[in-house]
Amino acid sequence: MTDELVTTLGPLLAAEASAEAHAYGDEPGDLEQAVWLRLLERLPTQGPPADPQRWVRRAVRSEARRGRRRTRTEQPYATEPADDGAAGPEQRLLASARRHELRAAVRRLPGRCPDLMAALFSPEDLTYREIAGELGISQGSLGPERSRCLGCLRRLLTAEVAAR
Known part of the structure; x- marks a missing residue:
């Protein structure tokens, strides 16, 4: 039954999602995926819809409205929370590892170079x-x-980075 639903509803869902998504600034693929997921969640408890074409149209509009509400209420971060510039434990650890690697590389230099660089x-x-x-x-x-x-x-x- 599911394969039959996919083949019969696929073109309709693609067309509806394309029309609704562009009107609300969403991606058609995201909208299609949300509707397919909604259908899969429905099947075990309620079974397939009585009027699948009508259900698809309603589900697409409902998901588009949900997406529109989400974009109105959700505000993107200016930067990633982990990259807010504060020296958190991850940044301190990475900086320490870089300094350690640099000191180790300086010690391997030939002649007077280690003393001069130090x-x-x-x-x-x-x-x-x-x-x-x-x-x-x-x-x-x-x-x-x-x-x-x-x-x-x-x-x-450069040789060490290339070797990794």
Whole structure:
């Protein structure tokens, strides 16, 4: 009986849903799905409708009205609730994991790069003169050395991301 209902009511439901949905700003597929669901919920307790075509027309209009009420009363969030900018536990955990991965990648860099990057990332906000004195290199070579180290870090992180 259900297959018979689907084949006979399918075209009518599609046409009715298309006409009603566009008038109320809904998607025809959503409206069709809601009516099919309503029919499936009805079948075990009440059986198929006595006048299926009339039932479909009424059900489509009813679901369209329900959708219209829903769009009038429901207001969308400006942002996702989890992305409201507040540093919740998820954001703190993700930021901590990113910092941990970055520190681990910096430690794997060649030569003086780990020390130089640690000095550059230092919360003490060291000047180039202080970093050069701490590392025992000339202040003029810090820029090219930093550029080389950042290039190595970029290649290292790119390779790791591609490997995942």
